Amino acid sequence: MAGGGEKSDGDVGFQIAPMIDLILVLMVFFMTTVALKQVENELGITLPGQSAAMANTQVAKVDLRIGIDLDGSISLNDAPIGAPNDKDLLQLRSRLKEQVDLFGDKIPVTIVPQSEVPHRRIVDVLNACSATKIKNISFGGT
Numbered sequence: 327m328a329g330g331g332e333k334s335d336g337d338v339g340f341q342i343a344p345m346i347d348l349i350l351v352l353m354v355f356f357m358t359t360v361a362l363k364q365v366e367n368e369l370g371i372t373l374p375g376q377s378a379a380m381a382n383t384q385v386a387k388v389d390l391r392i393g394i395d396l397d398g399s400i401s402l403n404d405a406p407i408g409a410p411n412d413k414d415l416l417q418l419r420s421r422l423k424e425q426v427d428l429f430g431d432k433i434p435v436t437i438v439p440q441s442e443v444p445h446r447r448i449v450d451v452l453n454a455c456s457a458t459k460i461k462n463i464s465f466g467g468t
């Protein structure tokens with residue numbers, strides 16, 4: 327070759343631009359996949375479980391059902407208890423106290439009055455439940 331300078335066709339050199347393009351594409355890929363990941367959060371709730379009193383006793387679940395008849399007589403789990411004219415319901419209170427001592431104050435109590443029972447009798451039963459510190463009271467139908 328005559329003349330000027332020599333050119334080398336085989337010496338291309340190291341190309342940095344395609345490497346930077348590849349790194350940027352990988353960064354965009356990883357950034358989008360991280361953004362799509364669903365993050366699990368801790369919920370600030372506590373699930374219901376057995377109370378310490380229930381766990382210590384080996385009885386599964388006890389429901390108390392207090393029935394109130396039209397004449398004012400009271401029954402606990404279908405067994406008559408007390409007199410119809412007893413306003414303080416001392417026998418009911420003592421039986422409820424026994425159950426609270428065994429199973430705790432969160433024992434479920436369902437009051438089931440007949441449809442025409444005077445409200446004062448329902449209040450008497452509620453007072454008996456309150457005196458024995460029962461906290462889980464509900465009303466049911468006949």
